[in-house]
Amino acid sequence: MALKRYTEAWVDDVFFSIDATEHLHHETTPFQTIDFYASKTFGRFFTLDGLMMVTERDEFIYHDMISHVPLAVNPAIKKVLIIGGGDGGTAREIARYKHIETIDMVEIDERVVRLCQQYLPITAGMLDKDPRITLYFEDGLAYVKQVAPASYDLILVDSTDPIGPGEGLFTQAFYTHCFKALTDEGILINQHESPFFDVYREAMLKAHKKLKTVFPIHTVYQFHQPIYPSGHWLFGFASKKYHPLQDHQPKTWEAFGLKTRYYNSDLHRGAFALPSYVKDLLDHE
Amino acid sequence: MALKRYTEAWVDDVFFSIDATEHLHHETTPFQTIDFYASKTFGRFFTLDGLMMVTERDEFIYHDMISHVPLAVNPAIKKVLIIGGGDGGTAREIARYKHIETIDMVEIDERVVRLCQQYLPITAGMLDKDPRITLYFEDGLAYVKQVAPASYDLILVDSTDPIGPGEGLFTQAFYTHCFKALTDEGILINQHESPFFDVYREAMLKAHKKLKTVFPIHTVYQFHQPIYPSGHWLFGFASKKYHPLQDHQPKTWEAFGLKTRYYNSDLHRGAFALPSYVKDLLDHE
Numbered sequence: 239m240a241l242k243r244y245t246e247a248w249v250d251d252v253f254f255s256i257d258a259t260e261h262l263h264h265e266t267t268p269f270q271t272i273d274f275y276a277s278k279t280f281g282r283f284f285t286l287d288g289l290m291m292v293t294e295r296d297e298f299i300y301h302d303m304i305s306h307v308p309l310a311v312n313p314a315i316k317k318v319l320i321i322g323g324g325d326g327g328t329a330r331e332i333a334r335y336k337h338i339e340t341i342d343m344v345e346i347d348e349r350v351v352r353l354c355q356q357y358l359p360i361t362a363g364m365l366d367k368d369p370r371i372t373l374y375f376e377d378g379l380a381y382v383k384q385v386a387p388a389s390y391d392l393i394l395v396d397s398t399d400p401i402g403p404g405e406g407l408f409t410q411a412f413y414t415h416c417f418k419a420l421t422d423e424g425i426l427i428n429q430h431e432s433p434f435f436d437v438y439r440e441a442m443l444k445a446h447k448k449l450k451t452v453f454p455i456h457t458v459y460q461f462h463q464p465i466y467p468s469g470h471w472l473f474g475f476a477s478k479k480y481h482p483l484q485d486h487q488p489k490t491w492e493a494f495g496l497k498t499r500y501y502n503s504d505l506h507r508g509a510f511a512l513p514s515y516v517k518d519l520l521d522h523e
Numbered sequence: 524m525a526l527k528r529y530t531e532a533w534v535d536d537v538f539f540s541i542d543a544t545e546h547l548h549h550e551t552t553p554f555q556t557i558d559f560y561a562s563k564t565f566g567r568f569f570t571l572d573g574l575m576m577v578t579e580r581d582e583f584i585y586h587d588m589i590s591h592v593p594l595a596v597n598p599a600i601k602k603v604l605i606i607g608g609g610d611g612g613t614a615r616e617i618a619r620y621k622h623i624e625t626i627d628m629v630e631i632d633e634r635v636v637r638l639c640q641q642y643l644p645i646t647a648g649m650l651d652k653d654p655r656i657t658l659y660f661e662d663g664l665a666y667v668k669q670v671a672p673a674s675y676d677l678i679l680v681d682s683t684d685p686i687g688p689g690e691g692l693f694t695q696a697f698y699t700h701c702f703k704a705l706t707d708e709g710i711l712i713n714q715h716e717s718p719f720f721d722v723y724r725e726a727m728l729k730a731h732k733k734l735k736t737v738f739p740i741h742t743v744y745q746f747h748q749p750i751y752p753s754g755h756w757l758f759g760f761a762s763k764k765y766h767p768l769q770d771h772q773p774k775t776w777e778a779f780g781l782k783t784r785y786y787n788s789d790l791h792r793g794a795f796a797l798p799s800y801v802k803d804l805l806d807h808e
Contacts, residue, residue, distance in 0.1 A: 241536075243538075245540075249564050251526075251541060251542035251562060251563050251564050252539075252540070252541050252542075252564050252565070253528075253538075253539070253540040253541075253542075254537075254538070254539060254540075255530075255537070255538040255539075255540065256536060256537050256538075257536035257537075257538075277536060278536050279534050279536050279537050279720070280537070296719075299798070434581075434747075434749055435564070460747070462719075462745070462747065462753070462754060462755035462798070464719055464753035464754055464755065468747070468749035468754060469747060469749055469753060469754020469755060470747035470749065470754060498799055499798070499799050499800045500798040500799060500800065501798075501799065502796075502798070502799045502802070504796040504797075505796045505797065505798060505799070506796075507792070507793065507796060508792065508793030508794070508795070508796025509793070509796075510789075510793070511787075511789040511790045511791075511792060511793025511794075511796075512789075512790065513584070513747070513784070513785040513786075513787070513790060514783055514784050514785060514786065514787045514790070515784045515785065517787070
């Protein structure tokens with residue numbers, strides 16, 4: 239069995255590599271290049287345009303943190319919109335809440351979903367099994383632009399970096415449309431890049447600058463994602479009225495009885511306790 | 524200028540690489556092989572037996588977290604013992620506290636210190652400038668075995684992994700000697716490996732199992748260290764009487780007026796909020 243070393247440049251002189259035991263699939267769609275691999279330590283994983291997206295081994299971290307944080311701040315969330323998230327892991331976690339009524343998922347590239355259903359059932363296996371989930375294969379920016387005001391309690395932007403198909407999901411126009419699409423109780427969580435390496439830090443600061451002009455409440459929270467550059471990754475928490483700590487409802491969330499491998503109520507608070515250099519960066523933006 | 528790619532196997536099929544702009548030094552001592560490199564993104568860095576130790580770019584994270592956490596729990600610490608820590612960064616941070624009386628540093632390999640003084644003044648520059656710092660070039664286990672009881676308020680074990688020269692610093696005998704060397708107010712902080720990859724998780728669990736039989740209070744706390752395997756790293760907090768959260772004294776610590784780039788009082792609490800899978804691992808050990 240020939241090993242193929244998958245290598246990603248985290249920055250132009252820093253690299254992360256995984257020895258793949260198999261290159262399962264390679265395809266170029268109108269939007270991007272998609273590759274699926276198998277490996278010993280990380281299990282199966284896939285990349286878009288050569289950048290690591292999801293592995294079987296550590297996907298629970300990302301999907302716990304994007305999903306459970308907002309539900310522990312507003313446990314009454316009923317209507318959820320997922321932008322991106324083609325691997326299905328975010329929809330899977332949201333679908334664990336029995337009281338949630340609708341989960342609309344807008345993914346620009348249907349092939350990502352279909353290939354994840356084939357190769358990554360751990361994340362995508364739920365997509366065709368839960369009647370509350372509706373898939374839309376279209377551009378996320380165009381979708382939120384035309385949606386009726388106050389359609390959703392929660393929008394989860396589970397996107398790639400702001401280069402290529404993900405670019406529109408980091409614009410002021412997109413955030414403004416999301417604001418309108420949210421109810422007065424609305425929360426937006428978005429993939430918010432990383433503070434450590436220059437290029438990701440710049441993307442983090444740009445997103446923060448835009449979001450705080452649109453939403454009255456905006457901050458970021460952190461988690462350990464080994465496959466992403468530096469391992470130090472962020473989600474943004476933007477909201478019309480709820481503060482992620484002052485309005486945190488750990489008891490209500492714990493009463494849902496969900497078993498989670500990364501998220502818990504202490505960690506919820508801890509995730510918002512940012513390093514001083516990150517706070518300084520955000521404060522000065 | 525020829526680039527040399529420095530590569531470390533995080534596990535046998537996962538790799539982290541930095542393009543070095545210069546290989547500054549290579550030397551084999553009676554204890555280990557030492558290499559110093561220069562690079563664009565991480566600045567200068569050095570490795571022991573091919574494993575990444577310290578970079579100019581992210582050393583502030585490790586040295587903030589090993590030093591300031593115990594001083595914010597017992598701000599009256601006066602006598603400090605550092606085991607290992609040859610790069611000098613831990614001594615540098617501890618020396619920022621004017622009220623600390625003595626800083627004894629026991630490093631097995633004098634060459635690490637001398638080379639860091641030459642190539643990494645950012646961490647080692649303080650070692651020959653602060654009269655409170657005394658260097659001992661001997662084995663840490665032998666040192667704590669012969670030291671008078673209750674000699675120190677704080678022991679910081681700034682060691683390599685439990686393979687090679689660092690092995691003795693992960694033994695029950697070592698922890699027992701440390702317990703005796705500590706005052707009744709004593710705290711021990713040790714490099715505690717990582718929960719994510721198998722080999723580091725096993726080392727984490729072994730250290731925890733031993734420490735909790737010796738110290739009445741033992742837990743771990745986490746931080747983001749991009750250069751270490753998975754980027755998710757831990758220190759252990761072992762203590763005779765102080766609990767890291769119940770006895771946390773943020774106001775007293777803040778009154779020291781130290782500017783820190785990673786550590787702060789909120790992050791102190793957040794660092795002890797562990798992911799569920801890490802809590803489960805430690806609880807079941």
